[in-house]
Amino acid sequence: MSYNRILVRATNWVGDAVMSLPALRALRQRFPGAEIAILAKPWVADLYHREPFCDRMIPYTPATLAEKWKAGRALARENFDCAILLQNAFEAAAVARLAGIPERIGYARDGRSLLLTRAIPVPRRGEIPRHERFYYLELLHRAGILDTLPENDRIRLEGAPEARSAGIARFHKLGMVNTVVGMSPGAAYGTAKRWLPERFAEAATRVARELGGSVAIFGSKSERELCAAIASAIAVPVHNFAGETSLGEYIDLAAACRVYLTNDSGGMHIASALGVPTVAIFGATDDLGTGPTGPLARVVREPVDCSPCLKRECPIDHRCMTRVSAERVSTAAFDLLAKSGDRA
Numbered sequence: 001m002s003y004n005r006i007l008v009r010a011t012n013w014v015g016d017a018v019m020s021l022p023a024l025r026a027l028r029q030r031f032p033g034a035e036i037a038i039l040a041k042p043w044v045a046d047l048y049h050r051e052p053f054c055d056r057m058i059p060y061t062p063a064t065l066a067e068k069w070k071a072g073r074a075l076a077r078e079n080f081d082c083a084i085l086l087q088n089a090f091e092a093a094a095v096a097r098l099a100g101i102p103e104r105i106g107y108a109r110d111g112r113s114l115l116l117t118r119a120i121p122v123p124r125r126g127e128i129p130r131h132e133r134f135y136y137l138e139l140l141h142r143a144g145i146l147d148t149l150p151e152n153d154r155i156r157l158e159g160a161p162e163a164r165s166a167g168i169a170r171f172h173k174l175g176m177v178n179t180v181v182g183m184s185p186g187a188a189y190g191t192a193k194r195w196l197p198e199r200f201a202e203a204a205t206r207v208a209r210e211l212g213g214s215v216a217i218f219g220s221k222s223e224r225e226l227c228a229a230i231a232s233a234i235a236v237p238v239h240n241f242a243g244e245t246s247l248g249e250y251i252d253l254a255a256a257c258r259v260y261l262t263n264d265s266g267g268m269h270i271a272s273a274l275g276v277p278t279v280a281i282f283g284a285t286d287d288l289g290t291g292p293t294g295p296l297a298r299v300v301r302e303p304v305d306c307s308p309c310l311k312r313e314c315p316i317d318h319r320c321m322t323r324v325s326a327e328r329v330s331t332a333a334f335d336l337l338a339k340s341g342d343r344a
Contacts, residue, residue, distance in 0.1 A: 001144065003034050007058075007080040007101060009092045010040035010048070013188075014247070014266030015290065016132070017044045018273050020086050021051070022153045023136035027084070028053035030145055037080070046248030047270075050159025072098030084143075086136055090115075105143045118143050130288050155293045157273045160255050164274075167256025170249070171216075174239060179213030181333075182257030182276070184267030185230055186223035186242075190312030192284035193264050195321050195329075197226060201233035202326035203261055207333045208236040216241055216257065218250055218267055259333045264290065272297045277336035279329055283320030284309050296340055298332045300324055 008024065011017050017040075028036060037056040038048050048054040058075075062068040072095045083096040085106030093112035096104045105118045113119035120142045128134045133155055140146045157163070171180055185200045187193035204215045214237035217227045221243030231240045245253065251270060254260065260271040260278045264285045272278040272292030280292050282301040286308040291299050301307070307320040314320075 003031055003082040003103070005078070005080045005082075006031065006034050006036045007075070007078070007083045007096070007099075008036060008038050009060075009083065009085045009087045009096065009106075010038050010044055011087050012041050012044065014044055014047065015269045017047050018155060018157075018266070018269035019132045019290070020136040021155050021157070021273065022133050022150065023086070023140055024048075024051070024053045025158075026137060026140060026146055026150045026153075029150070030140075037078070039075075043247060046246060046251065047157075049248070050157070050162055052158055068095060069098065071095060075099035075101070084139070085116075086139070105139070105145075107139060131293070132290050133293070155269070155273045156275065157251070157270070159251075160274045163252045163255035167252035167254070170253060171256055176214050176216070176237070176239060177212070179208075179211045180257050181208045181211065181213055181215045182254055182260040182262075182267075182271060183215060183217045183230075184219060184260070184262040184265050184271075185217065186219040186226055187263045187265045188220075189285070192309070192311050192314045192318070195263055195281040195283075195324060197230045198233060199324070199326040199329070200261065201230045203329040203333070204230075204238075205235045206326065206330040207259060207261070208234075210334070211258065211337075213258065214238060216253060218242060218245070218254070259337055261329060261333065268292055277333065277340050279332045279336065281321070281324055281329060283307055283318075283324075284311055284314070286310070296336055298336055300329055300332050 035055045038054050039058045039060050045057050062071045076099045080101045082103040083101040085092045088109045090110040090112045093115035097115045104116045106116050107122050108119035128138045137149050181204050208215050215234050217240045219227045219242035224242040227240045227242035231238045254271045255274045257276050260276045262268040268280045277296045278292050279298050282299050287299045302320050302323040304320050
């Protein structure tokens with residue numbers, strides 16, 4: 001098969017978007033001369049703009065049926081010859097069909113099979129490796145785009161060096177020293193994924209104090225109060241960035257961090273993909289399915305019988321998180337720094 005102009009419908013959540021990066025990198029390797037355009041919601045679009053597989057970003061913003069119809073007709077003028085739908089929704093297939101794209105590839109989900117030219121069966125449990133990145137790679141494999149899965153399927157952001165330079169410059173403008181400990185204490189799915197705020201403060205203080213550095217706390221606007229409470233308990237210089245950064249600005253700042261402490265969150269996926277030593281605390285969710293990848297990522301979890309429960313809120317005593325000490329997390333951070341060639 002040969003495609004000259006490929007439209008990729010990106011996923012809507014940052015974590016899923018990061019886990020689809022190996023598939024997008026493999027797509028570029030399979031079609032090195034094709035134009036690859038990424039159709040994405042604004043809140044994930046900044047993830048792609050430095051990546052070699054992305055030739056062009058197309059913002060996707062319609063909310064009403066009329067706006068979606070208009071978006072599909074606008075895409076029709078682009079003359080794409082293939083659409084690859086990483087998003088599972090019916091809407092993604094409907095817009096691609098409305099755009100008249102002759103080859104429309106996606107998983108047979110959400111009642112959209114009739115809108116696809118290749119409706120790919122969804123992998124059953126045990127058919128593919130457990131981590132979510134293989135879900136997107138397998139779509140390309142089952143569609144015949146990939147003969148085999150790539151040998152190097154680690155999740156990474158190729159634009160990390162450029163992002164790091166921009167982040168260091170931003171930190172310097174704010175008067176922050178070169179050594180910054182990053183932190184994402186929130187989690188979008190629910191409180192069951194959140195480690196204790198006071199332990200985040202304790203672990204970050206210990207690591208930053210040993211490194212002679214400061215702490216940068218990141219989160220959404222809705223997490224501003226949580227992050228402020230943690231900042232008030234940190235005994236070294238600290239800046240609360242919650243609600244202050246776009247995704248692109250966050251990527252730059254995270255790339256400039258020396259080590260990163262985080263719950264299972266979009267911030268975790270990005271920090272790890274940037275190659276930053278990342279300590280992720282897991283409890284309610286499954287690190288084998290959605291954990292960070294790469295040699296500089298470390299998962300800390302307490303093996304209790306009820307974990308992973310995949311619940312939004314803990315119905316009992318949150319033992320998967322309360323039994324994880326600040327010392328365990330800070331020690332994991334120092335171990336990763338030593339492994340990366342950095343010294344405390």
